[in-house]
Amino acid sequence: MMPARRIVLALAGAFTCGCSEPPPPSSPPTVRRLTFESSSTDEVRQAQRIEMPAELGDWTVSSGKARIAEDEERADGTVGFQVALIGEGSKELLIPLEFDARPFHSATLTVTTPSTERMWLHLVRADGSVRTSPIASMEGSPAPQLVRFYMPRRRSGSEPFEELVIVAEGVSRYVILHSVEFSREPLTNWTFANDEGGGRMRVNNGARTAQLVGPSSTLRSRIEIGPGDELAFSLGIPEVFRNPKIGFATLRLVADGQGTARKEWSYPLEKLIAAPGWRSERVTLDDFPPGQLDIEFSLEAPQGVDLACLIAEGRIVARHANPPTVLLITSDTHRGDHLGAARSAVQVTTPVLDGLAARGLLFEDCFTSTNITNPSHVALMTAVHPRDTGVLTNNVPVAEAAPTLAEAFCGAGYRTFAVVSTRHLGDPTSGLGQGFDRMSWPGPSECDATQSIEKLASWLPDARGEPLFLWLHLFDAHIPYEPPSEFAERYYPPDRDPFDPSLAEPTMPPARVLHESLLGLKDPAYPAAMYRAEVSALDDALGDLLAAARLSDAIIGFTADHGESLGQHGIFFSHGDLYPDSIHVPLILAYPRAAGGTRMASPASQTDLGRTLLDLAGEEQADFPGRNLLSAAETGTAARVPRFALAGNATSASLTHNGWHLILHLRPHFEAPRLKGAEWHRVELYHLTEDPGSTVDLAELHHELARDLRARLVRWLISARDLGWAHEASADPKLLAELARLGYTDQHTPENGSELIDADCVCERCAAFR
Ligand SMILES: [Zn+2]
Ligand SMILES: [Zn+2]
Structure with a gap:
C-alpha cells in the first residue's frame, strides 16, 4: 500500500527539508534554501x-x-x-x-x-x-x-x-x-516510487532532498539576493533515467533579474552518465543588482523519451570567512574503555582521539540508551529513548514525524551532511536521512573508516562559506574484525596463526556463538586483539579529517552507539545485552574555549549529546529535547537522574543509578541463553563503583535494593509512550540476510509498554521481588 506521506508529497507539489522558515536577517550566517515550484505539462495518465x-x-x-x-x-x-x-x-x-x-x-x-x-x-x-x-x-x-x-x-x-x-x-x-x-x-510521479521519505531521492547510495526536472516539467523559484551572493545546487540522474538518450539532454538554468539582467547556464547531462552520482554546482550572481531574482531549471531533451534529472540543495550562499562547523562522530560498537584517554587497563593506542580529549572534555561515565545500532542512533538523533521511539530493531525506520537533530540544525540555517558506514543505517532502513541535505551509505559490504572519511572530506568544499553540521558514522569496531595489517600486527604477532589446528586452547567459546569469521578459532586472545586494532585503525583514519582546516575550530562530539562484549557474560564479540560492556561508551566533546583535558566523572546519558551540540553552537532556541550535558554536570542534576536502557528487540531493560546497575530480563535472548540462560524476568544487580565489569551479581545479597530498583524500572517500562514513530519494518530479504550476517537474527518490536513487562506477573522470579 502507498504510505500516506507519499500522497501528501505529491499534492504539495513542492517540498523542503521541513525547515524552510526564513532566518532572521541579523543572525549568524545561515543557508538560504530555495523552495521550488514545479510546473509540469507532462502527458496525462x-x-x-x-x-x-x-x-x-x-x-x-x-x-x-x-x-x-x-x-x-x-x-x-x-x-x-x-x-x-x-x-x-x-x-x-x-x-x-x-x-x-x-x-x-x-x-x-x-x-x-x-x-x-x-x-x-x-x-x-x-x-x-x-x-x-x-x-x-x-x-x-x-x-x-x-x-x-x-x-x-x-x-x-x-x-x-x-x-x-x-x-x-x-x-x-x-x-x-x-x-x-x-x-x-506523468514523469514527475516517478518520485512516488523513489522517494525515501520527505522528498529524499536516491542516486547511487546517496539520498538528497530533491525535485525532478523533465522535458515537460520545470522548477522555478523567486529569491532576494544581496551583494556577493552565489547560487548553488547539486544535480544527479537516477539510475532509471541513465539511458543513452540522456547524452542529448541539457539542463538549463536561467536567472532573471526582472529587467535588470538575465543569464543562462547549460549543463550537458552526458557528463553525469560518465561519472554517476550527485554533482555540486555553484554560479556567481555578480551580474545582478541586489533585489529579486527568478530562477528556473528546465531540461532540453528529445520528446517522448523518459528522461529526467534531479535538482537538490538549491540555495543562495552568502560566503562567510569563518562559518560554524559541528561534527558528530559515532563509532559503532566502540567500548568506553577502548580509548587511550580513558586510562583504563586496556592496552590500546588512540592518539587522535586522545588529542581530541586533550582539547576538550572526556565523559568517563557515559551510557547509551540501548545496545544495537539503529535504535541507538535513532535515540541519539531524536533525544528520545528507544522505549518511546519504538525503534528497537535494525530494520525499523524512524518515521518522518520524528523531529531530528539534523532537522534542528537545518532549521538553524546549517547545511547538513551524513556519511554512514553500514547499509542498514542508510536512509531507507533507518529513516535518519531526514533533515540531511546529503546522506550516503555503502552497498552490501561495509565501508571502513578511511573510505567513509574520504567521502565526507570530499564534500567539505561544497559547503565553503556555509554553516555545516556533519554526522560521520564508522563501523570498524563491529564484527567482523578485519583491521589493516599494520594495525593488526601491533596487537597480535604476525607469525602466529590463531586458527592453527595444532593449538590446543581449553577455554574457547562454543562455535555456535561465534561470528562466521571466527569459526575454527584456536586462540581466544585473537579477536580481542583485532578489536583493539580496529579501534586504532579508525583513530588513525580520523587524524586526517580532524586536521582539515574546516574542522580546526569546530564543535566536535565523539561517541559510540553501544559497546561490545569480548567474552564477558558469556557474550563473545557481540553486544547482546545491557551489561556495561555493551552500553558504556566513550564521549568526547571538543569546542573552542573548552577547558582542554577536563575529565567529567558525573554520569552522562548519551542521548543528551544532541542538545549539548546545539547549545554549544549557540542554537539554544532550537526546538530539540534533551539536557545540556555540561549544565547537568555543573548543577549536579546528572547524578540525581537514573539512566535507563532498553535492549534491542526488547530482550532486557536496565537501570543505572548511584553506582548500581540493575538488569531485568524481559524476553528470551537471541544469543546469551544458549550459554547461560538469561531467563525471563530474571534480575541481576551489580555495584559498578566496586565492580565496573559487573562480574558479581548482588541481587540476592542486596534483595531490598534490588526490589526497589526493579520496581522503579518496571514503572518506567510500563509508562512507555506510543509516539507512532516506528515505521513499518523492512522485509527486504537482502537486508535481513545482511543483518543476520552481522548477528542480528531477532527482529522483535513490542506494541507498547505493557507488552514489555507485565507489572503483575505471577512467575516465580517476579514473585520473589514483590
Ligand atoms: Zn552499532
Ligand atoms: Zn515474571
Whole structure:
C-alpha cells in the first residue's frame, strides 16, 4: 500500500527539508534554501486494465489453487469476475500479457485479503529475463484494497514482456483478485516510487532532498539576493533515467533579474552518465543588482523519451570567512574503555582521539540508551529513548514525524551532511536521512573508516562559506574484525596463526556463538586483539579529517552507539545485552574555549549529546529535547537522574543509578541463553563503583535494593509512550540476510509498554521481588 506521506508529497507539489522558515536577517550566517515550484505539462495518465476472466483459459496457477466467481456489482451496474487464489503460504498466478507493458510505470491490483499478506509481481520476457517489483505488505481487511507496484524501469531496447506473475505469500488461506491495471503516469510521479521519505531521492547510495526536472516539467523559484551572493545546487540522474538518450539532454538554468539582467547556464547531462552520482554546482550572481531574482531549471531533451534529472540543495550562499562547523562522530560498537584517554587497563593506542580529549572534555561515565545500532542512533538523533521511539530493531525506520537533530540544525540555517558506514543505517532502513541535505551509505559490504572519511572530506568544499553540521558514522569496531595489517600486527604477532589446528586452547567459546569469521578459532586472545586494532585503525583514519582546516575550530562530539562484549557474560564479540560492556561508551566533546583535558566523572546519558551540540553552537532556541550535558554536570542534576536502557528487540531493560546497575530480563535472548540462560524476568544487580565489569551479581545479597530498583524500572517500562514513530519494518530479504550476517537474527518490536513487562506477573522470579 502507498504510505500516506507519499500522497501528501505529491499534492504539495513542492517540498523542503521541513525547515524552510526564513532566518532572521541579523543572525549568524545561515543557508538560504530555495523552495521550488514545479510546473509540469507532462502527458496525462494512460491505463490498461486486465479484467478477471470467466474461466482461467491460458492463465496458469503455478502454486496453490484458483477459483473463479462473480464479483460484486460495480457502481456502473456491471458485474465482472473475481479470481480467488487459494493455498497456505505461497500462491502464484501467471497471466499472459496481450499488450505491450513496457511503457507502463506501475501496476495496481485490486485485492481482498483476510489477513496479513506480502505480494509482489514479476514481468517475464520471452528470453526468461524477469523484472520484479518491490514487495508490498498488506494488512487483512474484508474490503478490497488497492495495492500499487512501481516497476523498476526498463532499459531501452529490451524485448516486450510476455507474462505477468502475481505472487502472494502470507498467513491468509486465500487472496481475491478483482482486477489489475497498468498505468503510465506523468514523469514527475516517478518520485512516488523513489522517494525515501520527505522528498529524499536516491542516486547511487546517496539520498538528497530533491525535485525532478523533465522535458515537460520545470522548477522555478523567486529569491532576494544581496551583494556577493552565489547560487548553488547539486544535480544527479537516477539510475532509471541513465539511458543513452540522456547524452542529448541539457539542463538549463536561467536567472532573471526582472529587467535588470538575465543569464543562462547549460549543463550537458552526458557528463553525469560518465561519472554517476550527485554533482555540486555553484554560479556567481555578480551580474545582478541586489533585489529579486527568478530562477528556473528546465531540461532540453528529445520528446517522448523518459528522461529526467534531479535538482537538490538549491540555495543562495552568502560566503562567510569563518562559518560554524559541528561534527558528530559515532563509532559503532566502540567500548568506553577502548580509548587511550580513558586510562583504563586496556592496552590500546588512540592518539587522535586522545588529542581530541586533550582539547576538550572526556565523559568517563557515559551510557547509551540501548545496545544495537539503529535504535541507538535513532535515540541519539531524536533525544528520545528507544522505549518511546519504538525503534528497537535494525530494520525499523524512524518515521518522518520524528523531529531530528539534523532537522534542528537545518532549521538553524546549517547545511547538513551524513556519511554512514553500514547499509542498514542508510536512509531507507533507518529513516535518519531526514533533515540531511546529503546522506550516503555503502552497498552490501561495509565501508571502513578511511573510505567513509574520504567521502565526507570530499564534500567539505561544497559547503565553503556555509554553516555545516556533519554526522560521520564508522563501523570498524563491529564484527567482523578485519583491521589493516599494520594495525593488526601491533596487537597480535604476525607469525602466529590463531586458527592453527595444532593449538590446543581449553577455554574457547562454543562455535555456535561465534561470528562466521571466527569459526575454527584456536586462540581466544585473537579477536580481542583485532578489536583493539580496529579501534586504532579508525583513530588513525580520523587524524586526517580532524586536521582539515574546516574542522580546526569546530564543535566536535565523539561517541559510540553501544559497546561490545569480548567474552564477558558469556557474550563473545557481540553486544547482546545491557551489561556495561555493551552500553558504556566513550564521549568526547571538543569546542573552542573548552577547558582542554577536563575529565567529567558525573554520569552522562548519551542521548543528551544532541542538545549539548546545539547549545554549544549557540542554537539554544532550537526546538530539540534533551539536557545540556555540561549544565547537568555543573548543577549536579546528572547524578540525581537514573539512566535507563532498553535492549534491542526488547530482550532486557536496565537501570543505572548511584553506582548500581540493575538488569531485568524481559524476553528470551537471541544469543546469551544458549550459554547461560538469561531467563525471563530474571534480575541481576551489580555495584559498578566496586565492580565496573559487573562480574558479581548482588541481587540476592542486596534483595531490598534490588526490589526497589526493579520496581522503579518496571514503572518506567510500563509508562512507555506510543509516539507512532516506528515505521513499518523492512522485509527486504537482502537486508535481513545482511543483518543476520552481522548477528542480528531477532527482529522483535513490542506494541507498547505493557507488552514489555507485565507489572503483575505471577512467575516465580517476579514473585520473589514483590
Ligand atoms: Zn552499532
Ligand atoms: Zn515474571
